[in-house]
Structures are given as C-alpha cells and as structure tokens.
Amino acid sequence: MFASMSNAAVTVHDLRMRYGTHTVLDGISFEIARGEVVALLGPNGAGKTTTIEILEGFRGRSGGDVRVLGEDPIRGDEQWRARVGVVLQSWRDHGRWRVADLLAQFGRYYAPFAEPGRERPYPVDELLALVGLTEHATKKIRSLSGGQRRRLDVAIGIVGRPDILFLDEPTAGFDPAARRDFHDLVHRLADMEGTTILLTTHDLSEAERLADRILILHGGVIAAEGSPEQLAREVGGTSEVRWRHGGERHVHSTPDASTFVQRLLQQHGDAVEDLEVRRASLEDTYLAMVAAARDGEEAR
Amino acid sequence: MNPRTAAIAAGASRGLREFVISLKTPADVGFYVGGIATFIIVMLFVRSTPIEGLDITVAQLLFPGLLGMQLAISATWGLATILATEREDGTLLRAKSLPNGMLGYVVGQNTRTLLDAAFAVGILIVPAAFLIPGLWQTGPAGAVAALGFLVLGLLALTPIGFAIGSIAPNPRAVGGWGLLVLGGIVSISGIFFPIVNLPAALQVVAQLFPVYWLGLGLRSTLLPDTAAAIEIGESWRTLETVGVLGLWAVVGLVLAPVLLRRMARRESGSTVSARRDSALQRV
Numbered sequence: 001m002f003a004s005m006s007n008a009a010v011t012v013h014d015l016r017m018r019y020g021t022h023t024v025l026d027g028i029s030f031e032i033a034r035g036e037v038v039a040l041l042g043p044n045g046a047g048k049t050t051t052i053e054i055l056e057g058f059r060g061r062s063g064g065d066v067r068v069l070g071e072d073p074i075r076g077d078e079q080w081r082a083r084v085g086v087v088l089q090s091w092r093d094h095g096r097w098r099v100a101d102l103l104a105q106f107g108r109y110y111a112p113f114a115e116p117g118r119e120r121p122y123p124v125d126e127l128l129a130l131v132g133l134t135e136h137a138t139k140k141i142r143s144l145s146g147g148q149r150r151r152l153d154v155a156i157g158i159v160g161r162p163d164i165l166f167l168d169e170p171t172a173g174f175d176p177a178a179r180r181d182f183h184d185l186v187h188r189l190a191d192m193e194g195t196t197i198l199l200t201t202h203d204l205s206e207a208e209r210l211a212d213r214i215l216i217l218h219g220g221v222i223a224a225e226g227s228p229e230q231l232a233r234e235v236g237g238t239s240e241v242r243w244r245h246g247g248e249r250h251v252h253s254t255p256d257a258s259t260f261v262q263r264l265l266q267q268h269g270d271a272v273e274d275l276e277v278r279r280a281s282l283e284d285t286y287l288a289m290v291a292a293a294r295d296g297e298e299a300r
Numbered sequence: 301m302n303p304r305t306a307a308i309a310a311g312a313s314r315g316l317r318e319f320v321i322s323l324k325t326p327a328d329v330g331f332y333v334g335g336i337a338t339f340i341i342v343m344l345f346v347r348s349t350p351i352e353g354l355d356i357t358v359a360q361l362l363f364p365g366l367l368g369m370q371l372a373i374s375a376t377w378g379l380a381t382i383l384a385t386e387r388e389d390g391t392l393l394r395a396k397s398l399p400n401g402m403l404g405y406v407v408g409q410n411t412r413t414l415l416d417a418a419f420a421v422g423i424l425i426v427p428a429a430f431l432i433p434g435l436w437q438t439g440p441a442g443a444v445a446a447l448g449f450l451v452l453g454l455l456a457l458t459p460i461g462f463a464i465g466s467i468a469p470n471p472r473a474v475g476g477w478g479l480l481v482l483g484g485i486v487s488i489s490g491i492f493f494p495i496v497n498l499p500a501a502l503q504v505v506a507q508l509f510p511v512y513w514l515g516l517g518l519r520s521t522l523l524p525d526t527a528a529a530i531e532i533g534e535s536w537r538t539l540e541t542v543g544v545l546g547l548w549a550v551v552g553l554v555l556a557p558v559l560l561r562r563m564a565r566r567e568s569g570s571t572v573s574a575r576r577d578s579a580l581q582r583v
Contacts, residue, residue, distance in 0.1 A: 049569065049570050050570075052569075053568045053569060053570060056397075056568075056569075058396070058567065058568035058569065059568050078303055078399040078400050079303075079399070081397075081398070081399040081401075082399040086397040088390060088394060088397065088569055088572075089390075089569070089573070090390065091389055091390055091572070091576050092389050093386065093389040093390045093391040094391060094394075096321045096325060097317070097321065101317065105310060105313065105314055105317070106394075106398060108306060108307075108309065108313070109303075109306060109307055109310055109398040109399050109400060109401060109404060110398075110399065111301060111306055112301050112303040112305075112306045113303065113399060156394065157397075160398075160399070168569055
C-alpha cells in the first residue's frame with residue numbers, strides 16, 4: 001500500500017503511539033494527495049487528535065514514518081511551518097484584541113515566505129470577507145459568538161495561505177446553521193486555493209458532506225477508507241430484502257441483492273408483493289463501531 | 301525581510317499593542333490607580349518625617365525601595381502571571397503554530413514588560429518629584445545611575461518572570477501563591493524598614509534575592525552617602541550590588557530560554573484543552 005508519491009501532501013506509514021502501556025495508534029498508514037479533502041472519522045478516544053497533532057508537529061510519536069509536505073513534522077523548520085495551517089479551537093485567548101488587528105499581527109510572520117503565485121499573508125480584508133467576519137472587523141474577540149469565533153479560528157489558520165490545513169473537530173458545539181456555514185467555508189477553501197485539508201470529526205454526515213475521502217479510525221487502526229460512496233458500498237456490505245408472498249411477510253439478508261431479487265421474481269413472479277431492498281447504510285456500520293468502542297471502554 | 305527580523309518586528313508591535321490594550325482596560329488601570337493613590341497617601345504622611353541621625357526623610361528612604369518593588373511586580377510577578385495565563389488559554393499554542401512565532405511571542409512579552417515597567421516606575425517618579433523634598437539632591441549623575449540600576453534590575457527580574465511563568469502549573473498558582481511569596485520577599489528586603497533590624501538569618505535570605513539589591517542600588521544613587529550608615533556593613537556595597545544583579549541576569553538569560561523552549565515543546569491542542577477542562581471544573 002505504501003508508495004512514496006511525489007504529489008502526496010501527507011504520507012503516514014505504520015504510525016504508532018503509546019502512552020505508557022496504553023496503545024492509541026497501532027500502526028496506521030495512509031496518504032493524502034495534494035488538494036484532497038480528507039476526513040479522519042472515529043468515535044471519541046479513537047486517536048484522531050493524537051494523529052492530527054503528530055502531523056501538525058506538536059507531538060512526538062512512538063514509531064513509524066510520517067511526512068507532511070515532504071518533511072518529518074517533528075523536525076519541521078520555520079519554512080515548513082509557514083506552509084502548514086493549523087486551526088486551533090480558541091477559548092479565551094486574545095479576548096481583548098480586535099479581529100482585524102489580530103489577523104494583521106499574525107499575518108506579519110508569513111510575509112517573508114511569499115512565493116510567486118502564492119501571496120503571503122492573505123490580505124486581511126479578503127480574509128474577513130472569506131470567513132464572513134467583515135462587519136465584525138473592529139469588534140473585540142471576546143464579544144464574538146461561538147460560531148464567529150470558530151470562523152476567526154479558521155481565518156487565523158489560513159492567514160499564511162497554507163498548502164495544507166489541519167482542523168481538529170472544527171464544528172464541535174455548533175448549531176446546525178453555524179455548521180452549514182462552516183461547511184460552505186471549507187468547500188470554498190478547497191475549491192479556490194486547492195488547499196489540502198485534513199479534518200477530524202466524529203460526525204459521519206459531516207465527513208460525508210465535506211470530504212473527498214474518509215478514513216475511519218477505530219481501535220487504533222484504520223478500519224476502513226474510501227470515498228463516501230465506496231465506503232457505503234464496501235462497509236455497508238449486506239442488504240436487506242423484504243417482500244410479501246401469499247399474505248406472509250419475508251425478510252432476507254444478502255450481500256448480493258440483485259441476484260437474489262432476480263431469482264425471487266423468477267420463482268414467484270407476480271405473487272411477490274411489496275418488494276423492498278434496503279442497503280445497510282454506512283451510518284449503521286459506523287454506529288455499530290461506535291457502540292463497540294463504547295462497550296469496550298466500559299468493560300475496561 | 302528575513303523571517304526572523306519579521307518575527308521580531310511583529311513581536312515588538314504585538315508588545316506595544318498589548319500595552320496599549322492594557323491601558324484601555326479598566327481592571328488594569330484600576331491596579332495602577334490604586335497603587336499610585338496608596339503611594340501618594342503614604343508619601344503625604346512621611347514626606348517631612350526626619351530620620352534621626354541621618355539627614356534624610358522617611359519618604360526619601362522609602363522611595364528607592366518602592367521603585368524596586370514596582371519593577372519586581374511588573375517584570376517578575378506580572379510577567380509570570382501573564383505567561384501562565386497565556387499557556388492555559390492557548391495564546392502560546394497559537395504562537396507555536398506561526399513561523400518563528402515563539403520568537404515573536406518572547407519579543408512581544410519583553411516589549412510589553414519593558415513598557416509596563418517603565419510606566420509603573422514613571423507614575424511613581426512624577427508625583428514623587430512634587431511630593432518628596434530633596435529627591436534629586438544627588439543631581440543628574442545620581443539620576444543617571446538610578447536609571448542604570450533600573451535597567452540592570454529589569455535584566456535580572458524579567459528572566460525570573462519568564463522562568464516562573466513557564467514552569468508554573470497554572471495562572472492561579474502564580475497569581476495567588478506567587479503574590480504571597482513576592483510579598484514575603486519584599487517585606488524582608490529592606491524596603492519598608494532597614495534590613496539591619498531583621499534577624500541575621502532573614503538578612504541572609506533577603507540577600508539571595510534581587511529585590512533587596514535593587515533597592516540598595518537605587519538608594520545608593522538617590523541618597524547622600526551618610527545614609528549608608530543604616531545598611532549592612534554601613535556601606536552601599538556597590539560592587540556586590542552590581543555583581544549579584546548581574547549574576548541573576550546572566551543565570552536568568554541562560555535559564556529562561558531553556559525553560560521557554562521546554563514549555564513550547566509541550567504545548568499542543570490537547571494539553572490546552574486539558575487545562576481548559578480543569579480550569580472550568582474549578583470555576
């Protein structure tokens with residue numbers, strides 16, 4: 001599986017992480033191509049945050065090989081740091097600063113890293129417009145709502161016009177409207193700038209909506225990966241066929257619903273009524289994984 | 301521009317901004333106003349109280365030590381509290397996520413501390429010039445020497461602030477316990493009464509810390525030489541003063557970067573959120 005592709009933004013090979021005797025990551029491998037949007041999906045405690053912090057260069061690892069933009073993150077220099085965007089969850093830092101002032105302050109660090117065709121930093125006005133904070137430019141940060149704060153977090157993450165952007169649980173605590181706004185923003189970033197994006201979430205529908213590809217992290221390994229459609233097909237697996245025949249209800253589970261239905265109709269023809277085929281959704285499978293993880297935790 | 305130069309410039313502007321913000325914040329201004337009001341009231345009471353056997357007033361004797369205390373509050377306690385707070389609230393992690401961000405952050409804190417200390421000292425000097433007769437009796441040479449000791453004091457005290465702030469478990473530990481410890485050190489440092497009146501053991505303890513030496517150095521520049529009679533050894537001990545303050549500065553400047561790097565290395569999103577959780581539980 002592991003091949004060093006030159007256009008990969010991220011390559012992870014056999015990444016392992018232990019805290020004492022507790023194994024969090026038990027040899028995970030994946031690649032992210034440049035410009036790709038990938039969601040790392042998993043229940044709480046699956047090791048998503050550990051993984052993303054290792055990629056951000058904020059955390060060492062117990063074993064394995066990791067490359068982000070061609071460098072080992074833990075040894076990444078300031079040149080490398082300038083190309084990596086990290087969206088942190090603000091709490092009450094810089095509460096007394098005004099929105100535009102803070103973006104201008106953070107932008108200054110990136111000015112020496114401008115490249116032809118990649119202006120750095122992002123002009124503050126454009127950045128504010130992009131994240132929808134133009135009218136709040138002169139507001140104090142502590143007066144912003146939770147959703148506005150998170151959009152500011154994203155603005156700070158991209159002020160250096162990064163080649164790759166990391167977001168850890170970006171929509172935790174959002175109401176549905178704020179969540180939709182946020183999803184639009186991520187799409188815009190990916191489309192406009194061709195930014196490679198890795199985000200973590202425990203919300204399957206969010207992963208399906210945002211990502212080109214989903215990696216499901218479960219029990220310290222990557223349990224499944226693929227596009228949302230692929231995953232639905234592969235992980236979803238079996239289908240349930242229901243029908244009525246001679247006044248009696250029947251249910252049958254099968255991995256190959258088409259063949260089964262064909263035979264059923266050949267055999268009984270018009271006598272088959274209320275025929276219904278339902279594929280076990282990705283959601284069913286994911287929820288089963290989450291439940292298993294929770295049971296495992298309680299047993300411990 | 302070179303990336304490090306850009307970060308230093310950004311840090312300086314960051315420090316200036318933080319200082320200006322602080323001047324516009326009622327709580328911070330209240331802290332200054334309260335301090336200066338107390339100072340003026342005390343000075344009004346003791347401005348013409350003579351000290352027996354010496355040709356100076358109580359106000360003259362107190363003033364240099366109070367300047368040293370202001371500097372210690374600003375550069376050590378204030379800086380350490382801010383650093384511990386900004387570790388907890390994620391400011392430092394943000395700095396770490398920027399190219400040369402830690403460099404900019406440290407430059408910013410130095411800038412802010414310098415401005416804050418200059419302001420804190422300045423707001424004592426201005427009323428003192430009106431309230432304390434004979435304040436400038438040592439002339440311009442005395443004032444310049446006093447400025448020299450203030451700068452040396454800042455060099456000795458600021459790295460201690462960085463060191464404490466980077467190893468403190470949380471801002472409450474520095475703000476509360478730290479203030480108590482600083483209060484203890486200040487009270488035995490010969491600021492409010494001559495150190496020779498203390499038991500010998502406490503005199504030894506006081507001389508381990510820079511607050512006493514900074515006060516002594518400032519007294520030596522602003523008071524007549526006869527006033528040295530109530531100091532240890534009846535001398536200003538200028539060489540020792542410069543030596544001890546210089547030693548603190550050197551040790552601090554070597555140690556603080558090591559501690560700051562260690563602190564920065566440990567910062568990550570999950571350490572910040574763990575601290576947030578424990579801080580919220582306490583509230």
